[in-house]
Amino acid sequence: MREVGQAQVLRRLLGDCLTRYKPGSLALIGCATGNGLEEVDPAITGIVHAVDINPAFLEQLNQRFGQSLPGLNIHCLDMETDLLPFSDAELIFCGLVLEYVKPEVLIPKLLQALSPDGTLVIVIQQTRKSSFVTPTRYNSLALLSGFAGEVSVDEMAALLGANGLCLCEMDEVRLNDSKTFLTFHCSKEKAHQ
Numbered sequence: 001m002r003e004v005g006q007a008q009v010l011r012r013l014l015g016d017c018l019t020r021y022k023p024g025s026l027a028l029i030g031c032a033t034g035n036g037l038e039e040v041d042p043a044i045t046g047i048v049h050a051v052d053i054n055p056a057f058l059e060q061l062n063q064r065f066g067q068s069l070p071g072l073n074i075h076c077l078d079m080e081t082d083l084l085p086f087s088d089a090e091l092i093f094c095g096l097v098l099e100y101v102k103p104e105v106l107i108p109k110l111l112q113a114l115s116p117d118g119t120l121v122i123v124i125q126q127t128r129k130s131s132f133v134t135p136t137r138y139n140s141l142a143l144l145s146g147f148a149g150e151v152s153v154d155e156m157a158a159l160l161g162a163n164g165l166c167l168c169e170m171d172e173v174r175l176n177d178s179k180t181f182l183t184f185h186c187s188k189e190k191a192h193q
């Protein structure tokens with residue numbers, strides 16, 4: 001799943017968001033085994049929602065952080081079909097999940113889970129293709145493997161706007177010659193609060 005450095009970059013991006021926004025509550029979407037939760041200061045971020053479909057990942061996450069994060073809530077669910085069971089997250093961090101769960105399904109759910117003044121941070125990857133045929137997220141082999149494909153910047157901008165989200169900032173981190181992470185910092189438009 002990971003290349004060298006990818007997990008470390010995601011951890012650093014989450015750590016930067018925690019330092020910047022100082023949220024009382026955090027939702028880590030597609031949390032896997034909890035990469036980045038090392039950066040949470042429970043004195044500041046008293047509530048942590050960790051969401052993933054994989055119970056084995058969540059068991060490991062519980063073993064790693066169950067003691068050190070007393071406000072940890074672990075949710076094993078399928079974000080394609082289930083709603084998120086909270087609605088007050090001050091920071092939602094969603095790193096490399098829109099490649100697996102359809103953005104048009106997930107983004108409205110993230111919006112419902114976000115507190116009125118909260119910040120939604122989404123990280124997507126962009127890969128430079130060397131083949132003539134560029135895989136899309138409708139590529140059938142990709143769908144069979146559970147990998148839904150990459151989301152374009154234009155697609156992200158359209159989805160954020162359609163869901164009443166303001167894009168406050170977009171940052172780029174280059175991992176190597178062929179892969180880049182794009183980070184979108186979003187807030188609810190006033191009319192949607």
Ligand SMILES: C[S@@+](CC[C@H](N)C(=O)[O-])C[C@H]1O[C@@H](n2cnc3c(N)ncnc32)[C@H](O)[C@@H]1O
Nearest residue numbers: 010030032035052053054078079080095096100
């Ligand atoms: C690439 S990983 C995310 C990387 C992770 N944020 C990190 O820092 O290492 C994608 C995660 O999304 C989870 N996932 C995929 N489809 C899902 C779904 N339908 N519902 C919930 N979680 C899902 C996977 O189990 C996996 O842990």
